[in-house]
Amino acid sequence: MSSLPSTHPLLDGRTADSALIRAYRGDRPATPPVWFMRQAGRSLPEYRSLREGVPMLDSCLDPAMASEITLQPVRRHGVDAGIFFSDIVIPLRLAGVGVEIVPGRGPVLDSPVRTAEDVKRLADLVLTDEALTPVSEGVATTVAQLGRTPLIGFAGAPFTLAAYLVEGGPSKEHMRARAMMHADPDAWRALMEWTADVTGRFLRAQLLAGASAGQLFDSWAGSLSPTDYASHVAWASHRALDAVRDLGTPLVHFGVGTGDILATMRDVGVDAVGVDWRTPLDEASRRLGGETVVQGNLDPALLAAPWSVIETAIDDIVRRGEAAPAHVFNLGHGVPPETDPAVLTRIVEYVHSLEGSVSQ
């Protein structure tokens, strides 16, 4: 695995003083930094026009296009970070798994991975540094233009990747994947080792190319009982992050409906935990022992509400976020495609205006 080059942005300190990186390190800036999950994408007209006629995975693997899409929301909204535009299945595709994004449905695999034999065949696929070149190039191009604004690297967690592989596509409660961990624990372990290593390499490539932080998305971890998460999943997320710990960048871990496993998600070794809209941030911070940085958690459904409702909700979130050592403002899940981008810009301006005004 490649090591940190001496020209790495982490070493030149380019983003070390940014509000985001300070907050992730627990050093509370004057106002919460703010970015939005899925800020790059369908809510922006400039994205829709750029993507016209280009399949999703192709757009992620075109370095110039992925970079431009990543930069669009930073320019428009003035958010405190970019997050590298990609898709959760990109590392699978780059490792050689047959997968396509079907519009309106999501990722669909050529053949699902359901038996020990399937897992063995999968484990023969290796994600090479060479295959990751379009990702590294996209990140490098982006970082060069972001200047002192940090870029967050993006990676899916092993469980969510494994669930796609086992189900063969999106599913409601990921029943087949959750059954496999009990019905064939050996095959499950081998599958999780493979997804952990693949996603770890994918995140490492982004950090080496200049991303200043990394977020692991375990979108579907909320479908698991706390026992199953702790026994069959957490170790693999820990293993995925082992691939990047030597780089020293802040790491963030996020899932939806994960209110009961926040501490276990923190304990895979991250600096900050993303919280969805269901758990108030002060309660989340209590569950985390009061010593972990939190990120979140405006309900995306509120983006369609009148501004007065949004403003009240932001005040409440920022106040509750003060229970944690530091707070990075975000939504509680991704930006819905039908969101009016002007609302997002206004939220950034408002959060940035809050210095000292909420808690007093």
Next chain:
Amino acid sequence: MSSLPSTHPLLDGRTADSALIRAYRGDRPATPPVWFMRQAGRSLPEYRSLREGVPMLDSCLDPAMASEITLQPVRRHGVDAGIFFSDIVIPLRLAGVGVEIVPGRGPVLDSPVRTAEDVKRLADLVLTDEALTPVSEGVATTVAQLGRTPLIGFAGAPFTLAAYLVEGGPSKEHMRARAMMHADPDAWRALMEWTADVTGRFLRAQLLAGASAGQLFDSWAGSLSPTDYASHVAWASHRALDAVRDLGTPLVHFGVGTGDILATMRDVGVDAVGVDWRTPLDEASRRLGGETVVQGNLDPALLAAPWSVIETAIDDIVRRGEAAPAHVFNLGHGVPPETDPAVLTRIVEYVHSLEGSVSQ
């Protein structure tokens, strides 16, 4: 609204001594009674052959067929209760809403209810006793054959019904419905009043025809923040149940992903709270103050695991359930269609064999 006839099964005490009704009333029987959500349906070959060529909603509205489908799992598995076979949108259809079940997708409405005008038009529709006749007949036929085994009446909660109405069909995070409660609170209130009254009448018809208990399913309540649930939803579930309180039957309230709102769900006025597989029953009981009967909560994904895994999980659930005044054994969500019915039968036998053996 019709009142309790003097021949009502509740008054003849037919099911009062059953393990289920005793447990719902907090009087712990020697072994936990057991039934399974969605026990009637696609997991049973006799169901699949009966339903052949019959559209879903038609099968619910044919009293003989609905009754036979309800009885199938009671005969086969020896569960402690039947639950009346129906669909969450049946009361909408009977009130005159244009809705069909599209196989593989779920209920789809002719036209979604999204504006104050749409809600006004909807509010003109009334669910009459006459329209409910097929439901009453189906229940009466079933109860006559169940003897001393109780039948549970089935109804969707106002929020879940409203979410179908606003979205126009199944949706992932029910974003449009959750936005409407903030963007147009007056229209939302009117919509929830209507769904509460419609589902209340639907449940009342089942109880009057002989069902011995009622379960309100708020399948999607878990998508709400605790604040939104408390402010914009709970009152309507309370209102729905007001329609049946005078009948004195035990009432149960269940939702998926509702670990953070269990107490609020209890406080709409029910005797027992259903818990999904994510929250261990002792923790659920703690959140409920230790004084509420709990129902649940075997992870449906475990039904595909080897028996030893299932047995260990059952032991654990029964032991944790002893933290509550009484425990009704169930899954943490519905039976998946691909379940081997023999596994369900074995679970019933095993739970019934547990008298005193787990806690010692």
